Amino acid sequence: MIIKMSSAASDAEIAHVVERVKECGCQPNISRGVEYIIIGAVGSPDMRIQLEALRAAPGVEDVIPITHPFKLVSRQYKQGRSVVRVGPVSIGDGEVVVIAGPCSVESRAQLLLTAHAVRDAGANMLRGGAYKPRTSPYDFQGLGVEGLQFLKMAREETGLPVVTEVLSTEDVEIVAEYADMLQVGARNMQNFSLLRCLAKLQRPILLKRGPSATIKEWLLAAEYLLAGGNSDVVLCERGIKTFETETRNTLDLSAVALAKELSHLPVIVDPSHATGRRSLVPSLSKAAIAVGADGLIIEVHPEPERALSDGPQSLDLEGFATLMRHLEEPAAKLARTDAVAA
Amino acid sequence: MIIKMSSAASDAEIAHVVERVKECGCQPNISRGVEYIIIGAVGSPDMRIQLEALRAAPGVEDVIPITHPFKLVSRQYKQGRSVVRVGPVSIGDGEVVVIAGPCSVESRAQLLLTAHAVRDAGANMLRGGAYKPRTSPYDFQGLGVEGLQFLKMAREETGLPVVTEVLSTEDVEIVAEYADMLQVGARNMQNFSLLRCLAKLQRPILLKRGPSATIKEWLLAAEYLLAGGNSDVVLCERGIKTFETETRNTLDLSAVALAKELSHLPVIVDPSHATGRRSLVPSLSKAAIAVGADGLIIEVHPEPERALSDGPQSLDLEGFATLMRHLEEPAAKLARTDAVAA
Amino acid sequence: MIIKMSSAASDAEIAHVVERVKECGCQPNISRGVEYIIIGAVGSPDMRIQLEALRAAPGVEDVIPITHPFKLVSRQYKQGRSVVRVGPVSIGDGEVVVIAGPCSVESRAQLLLTAHAVRDAGANMLRGGAYKPRTSPYDFQGLGVEGLQFLKMAREETGLPVVTEVLSTEDVEIVAEYADMLQVGARNMQNFSLLRCLAKLQRPILLKRGPSATIKEWLLAAEYLLAGGNSDVVLCERGIKTFETETRNTLDLSAVALAKELSHLPVIVDPSHATGRRSLVPSLSKAAIAVGADGLIIEVHPEPERALSDGPQSLDLEGFATLMRHLEEPAAKLARTDAVAA
Amino acid sequence: MIIKMSSAASDAEIAHVVERVKECGCQPNISRGVEYIIIGAVGSPDMRIQLEALRAAPGVEDVIPITHPFKLVSRQYKQGRSVVRVGPVSIGDGEVVVIAGPCSVESRAQLLLTAHAVRDAGANMLRGGAYKPRTSPYDFQGLGVEGLQFLKMAREETGLPVVTEVLSTEDVEIVAEYADMLQVGARNMQNFSLLRCLAKLQRPILLKRGPSATIKEWLLAAEYLLAGGNSDVVLCERGIKTFETETRNTLDLSAVALAKELSHLPVIVDPSHATGRRSLVPSLSKAAIAVGADGLIIEVHPEPERALSDGPQSLDLEGFATLMRHLEEPAAKLARTDAVAA
DSSP states (O other): OEEEEETTOOHHHHHHHHHHHHHTTEEEEEEEOSSEEEEEEEEOGGGHHHHHGGGGSTTEEEEEOOSOSOOTTBTTTSOSOOOEEETTEEESSSSOEEEEEOSBOOOHHHHHHHHHHHHHHTOSEEEOBSSOOOSSTTSOOOOTHHHHHHHHHHHHHHOOOEEEEOOSGGGHHHHHHHOSEEEEOGGGTTOHHHHHHHHTSSSOEEEEOOTTOOHHHHHHHHHHHHHTTOOOEEEEEOOBOOSOOSSSSBOOHHHHHHHHHHBSSOEEEOHHHHHOOGGGHHHHHHHHHHHTOSEEEEEBOSSGGGOSSOGGGOBOHHHHHHHHHHHHSHHHHHHHHHHHHO | OEEEEETTOOHHHHHHHHHHHHHTTEEEEEEEOSSEEEEEEEEOGGGHHHHHGGGGSTTEEEEEOOSOSOOTTBTTTSOSOOOEEETTEEESSSSOEEEEEOSBOOOHHHHHHHHHHHHHHTOSEEEOBSSOOOSSTTSOOOOTHHHHHHHHHHHHHHOOOEEEEOOSGGGHHHHHHHOSEEEEOGGGTTOHHHHHHHHTSSSOEEEEOOTTOOHHHHHHHHHHHHHTTOOOEEEEEOOBOOSOOSSSSBOOHHHHHHHHHHBSSOEEEOHHHHHOOGGGHHHHHHHHHHHTOSEEEEEBOSSGGGOSSOGGGOBOHHHHHHHHHHHHSHHHHHHHHHHHHO | OEEEEETTOOHHHHHHHHHHHHHTTEEEEEEEOSSEEEEEEEEOGGGHHHHHGGGGSTTEEEEEOOSOSOOTTBTTTSOSOOOEEETTEEESSSSOEEEEEOSBOOOHHHHHHHHHHHHHHTOSEEEOBSSOOOSSTTSOOOOTHHHHHHHHHHHHHHOOOEEEEOOSGGGHHHHHHHOSEEEEOGGGTTOHHHHHHHHTSSSOEEEEOOTTOOHHHHHHHHHHHHHHTOOOEEEEEOOBOOSOOSSSSBOOHHHHHHHHHHBSSOEEEOHHHHHOOGGGHHHHHHHHHHHTOSEEEEEBOSSGGGOSSOGGGOBOHHHHHHHHHHHHSHHHHHHHHHHHHO | OEEEEETTOOHHHHHHHHHHHHHTTEEEEEEEOSSEEEEEEEEOGGGHHHHHGGGGSTTEEEEEOOSOSOOTTBTTTSOSOOOEEETTEEESSSSOEEEEEOSBOOOHHHHHHHHHHHHHHTOSEEEOBSSOOOSSTTSOOOOTHHHHHHHHHHHHHHOOOEEEEOOSGGGHHHHHHHOSEEEEOGGGTTOHHHHHHHHTSSSOEEEEOOTTOOHHHHHHHHHHHHHTTOOOEEEEEOOBOOSOOSSSSBOOHHHHHHHHHHBSSOEEEOHHHHHOOGGGHHHHHHHHHHHTOSEEEEEBOSSGGGOSSOGGGOBOHHHHHHHHHHHHSHHHHHHHHHHHHO
């Protein structure tokens, strides 16, 4: 921690800060410049909060943290890359995993039709929302338990492991009963009660980045899961909120590369929510693979124009099959191997 | 709903859209321009989702919503302004309500000292967090039930009604047992499970705007509460996330004015979280009153440099008393009357 | 400057950095922590760039600047507040200055009608664009020199000093011939050629904040003017670009308070461009005054629905007169005195 | 244009709007809904501004534009893709063009060393700034004409065409004398005087996206160039300003895909400025190619830790050679062919 004091700070003010730094179990190291006095506080990282509060002490202009606030998710903590297993699927082992399915589970027929089609096209996992977080209370809120039952049927018929969102601590048990992987949605990335509850679960978690979460905040949300006992965490970049309105969100592929630089956790990309436009999904899928993502999660609907949510960004069955053929080509595969090696 | 089709759309594509608009119970109205064909779909607002999905239909370039998606919170629905009562305090009746207290309840002594001081300085309500949403799992997470008990003591000693944050549906019951008003924090603005649970409670709610929530999303979060049965909702602007890093967030006072133009609900302002800097709290407090806010919620700590959270933005007891004297002056009072009359 | 090195950095890497710090004329001061080694480089602020480049040296993880990069605009450099004189008007002396007029000068009649009306309502200066920066090349680009001539006529008839935007170094001479104050528009805030040219002019400058400029970048743009010889600079906050689309920009009143904390220059506010909505202009004008702004610049048009630019955010003549009556009331006046005293 | 009126609008107000629409040469088409009255104005796109001003008319709630505001840059205007030739290099013909070189031209030796190295590694063009836009007036501002002369030498020695930034209309002539392609920097994207001046030049232009420019604003800036007579325009995405601070900007690869969907102009990507971190440049370069970019512009410096600007994001000579070998591999090449075919 670096404490920056005004060069006009009194001796008493400096002594006070030095005293507090020592109280916090740290070693103060003073540099006097023309404009500022810098006190480096080296020592116990557990006193971060106490040291940061010194920003409120007289004569102090700023307190600048030096260490990253996350631990268990960091590459300093764990060398090598984590691989998260979801049934027979491994995420993070160098192969690109493709998760596909409808935004919402709308009916048994819609889900089964989609599940078979995405499996036949080469998808590795099935997605589908049974509990839907909707901006408006008047929009379709999901089929709930019935949706979970349809997901189970789809898994039994296709063999695809299932990921679905859980919105609330109360639903964790029932969702875990049906799903192979539980998704924390972007709006819930900092729902710490939910994170603490999922940390105790023996089930892999897909943690979406919040629309206004910095990379650090995202990794700290994952830290809640690991610190609570669940290391099977896959990060998912799905676009952030910016001033640009032509796309639904702004897909931040630099964050994918940086998250993999800072953390050992696998990172996948959701080009559907990120762009909000079906036409952009294929090219951003390729870019996600090229940047080093461990997988994709893509919205597919048999009849997008009748979808109860996210129709404009959903591929239809044929569009998804075409995309998969492109991703299966040597180019994409090699690009991938390359990215992994890097 | 306006459906924009390419002028290159085929007759079959146009006929298909017209058909779907009729299926949705709306009356299609076609205008043909040089570059685009515009189909106005007038009628049932309940078919919004179905109509929006037409963005995925062949030949359609865009679907543009015309109506606001919220109802019960709007001034169209309710003429006049809502007043929310919290014990003896009325929020939204033209008087500026000041809520003050520490970010976190840290101890009995800290809370009682602060509570007496803010009451003596003229505050109308006490704030203090017992359950704290913290970015890092290693930061102080609040005293929980013990914190609630201290808040109750403080109310009994000072007569100030208490507002405190509830993080989870599981805690709603216990928090409601101790608090006069329950706060939904910024990170939970779109925690729809929590909103649905609070909608059934007979207790006023303070709904903070999410750091990346548009004004519409904020009003729709309030709509969840009203639609679920709880009309005692106070909105709170606390800054949004932008590229500016000199302040913790960017206080959006235009949103206060606009929320009051669009909705009948009271709106208060949190200058502490918005700016993250103690020195800016007084001037932004005055600006909030001038723009027409119904109240302020301000962080106060007896010893900010030892605060377990948000020290740099907390006023100390003397700083708060000074601020209150400024706000009590005729200028601020008149400005306020003026704002209400406008 | 703080140089953060990995604790895994080799002795040679550390020695190399220490050597470079000394080459830059600074005194290195080393603190060794568990995770990081911190080297404080205290000394010549002129070597900032050279020191920052060390971020690229082996073993270095980050280089963190400690000092503010601006000098002449800072309150460290000049105690007290600057007052900028534009003809008979003083900006920054504690009185609120109101600048009003049309977005674009459209015709002699339109301008003179507006000028007389805003003067009669109490405005202190006249605004009006002769050279218009327009997003589209197909939009009205301003009347150019003819517009300047109309502005001069308006000044002669009303006595109001005139501020108008200059878009290009080539136009500086002609604009300076007609205008009392030259405006650097938001899009040109970092047009450094223009800034350097205006720095040599004996004429006050109104420097708008860029839509994505941080407060520091804004002050550094002003620093170009002061460093080049022109100290008559007034800053103008006009809203920044954020994800919120209900308002044209997001008015950042915290930036006004903070700019006045960091700099001695006067700061005014443009609520018209910031909000893009006429209905919000009065309440945000009051808030701007309450936060301590030294003035307002407001768009007024005799017939907003026929304006060639910015009609939706322009007040009509009556609307402006009403606003001025509100601002003249004791409340606003006192609020102001108060703000100045703070 | 869609004009949305309140259903409470009076007959006179509606008649007034209808009248104005007709005056603007458009055909009004009225749809009456429960909550709103919608007037479609179909006809002359040249009256956009006049129609938009109706937002200020009584009873009008909003005016919603339907058509894109750009023409010459659009794919509606020109089928097929534009290819821009810079000496022997073609940008937009399906091959990935790599432009490389230092941020600033610092000396003859530095530039020539870099130029030879990037040519040997496979770069197609040389970049280097002679006139530097710098946030602070105290930072290195470039060598000016001397820098241009060094660039010319480098071209003569290596055969690489040269692109360099022009900051001001006054410098256009001299820069055009030395450079093969002129760059409009991000901060100048809406410097309309400069754009108008460059539109008259017989020289290709590299137009960087502004840090807060929407895709539409970026295309409209290009429209200035095409409308003024210069069709040799290459767009360059270089990151936008968002709340994320771990990267210098947020690279918006969706914007690349979308710009190519909306416009026939070539689009290249600058991963150096976008990320501000050398370690992220290779993976984002690959992603840019995968998304369909026509080229890359990459900062390379023989000794990044002594660079006078942008050291932390510059590759050294070896790092660049390694990147080029990766991009030359079959994977990247195939990915590219694929993207072009798509």
